[in-house]
Amino acid sequence: QVQLVESGGGLVQAGGSLRLSCTASGRTFTTSAMGWFRQAPGREREFVAAISWRPDITYYADSVKGRFTISRENAKNAVYLQMNSLKPEDTAVYYCAAGGTAQAMRVMSPSKGYWGQGTQVTVSS
Numbered sequence: 001q002v003q004l005v006e007s008g009g010g011l012v013q014a015g016g017s018l019r020l021s022c023t024a025s026g027r028t029f030t031t032s033a034m035g036w037f038r039q040a041p042g043r044e045r046e047f048v049a050a051i052s053w054r055p056d057i058t059y060y061a062d063s064v065k066g067r068f069t070i071s072r073e074n075a076k077n078a079v080y081l082q083m084n085s086l087k088p089e090d091t092a093v094y095y096c097a098a099g100g101t102a103q104a105m106r107v108m109s110p111s112k113g114y115w116g117q118g119t120q121v122t123v124s125s
Contacts, residue, residue, distance in 0.1 A: 002026035002114050004096045009119030012086055016123070020081040022096030022116055029053070029114075033102040034072055034079035038092035038121075045095070045110060049081060052102040059106055064090075086123045093118040 008020040020036065035050030049070040050059045058070055069082040079096060097105065099113030 004098060004114055004116035006094065006096045006116045006119040009094060009121045011122045011124065014086060014088055014123055014125050016086050017082070017084045018086065018121060020083065020094055020096075020119060020121075022079045024077040024098060024114070028074075028077055029098045030074040030077070032099050033105045034096070034098045035059075035102070035105045035108075036070065036079070036081045037095045037097055038090075039095070039118075040089075040092040043092075047106050047108075048094070050097075050102040050105040051079065057102050059102055083121070086121075088123045088125045090121060091123050092121060094121050 003025045004022055006022045012018055031053050033050050033052050036048040037045050038048050039045040048061050048064055049068055051070045051072050067085045072079045095118045096116035097113050
């Protein structure tokens with residue numbers, strides 16, 4: 001059974017930082033893209049960032065460019081999201097995703113690939 005488990009969410013003040021982690025089990029994703037999405041209350045799930053398996057090609061949503069950094073560690077089957085200069089509008093449940101290519105992940109349907117259960121990020125003003 002494939003599982004993606006996120007950690008690292010929490011409450012932080014605006015301008016602060018958090019680092020999300022996601023570890024996969026049940027299969028390896030060393031030849032697949034991994035990434036992050038988020039969903040705020042009352043809104044659609046949206047793409048945040050994706051990283052290819054090799055070489056490391058990354059994509060970011062415009063709203064997080066320059067503030068968030070995605071990275072991965074294939075030996076640990078893990079992906080990370082370093083979030084700096086957080087804003088209240090970054091408040092959402094953040095989901096880890098895996099599968100396909102990094103380019104395709106930008107528009108990946110929730111019915112495709114593999115997904116974690118989510119971790120809450122709350123940014124206070």
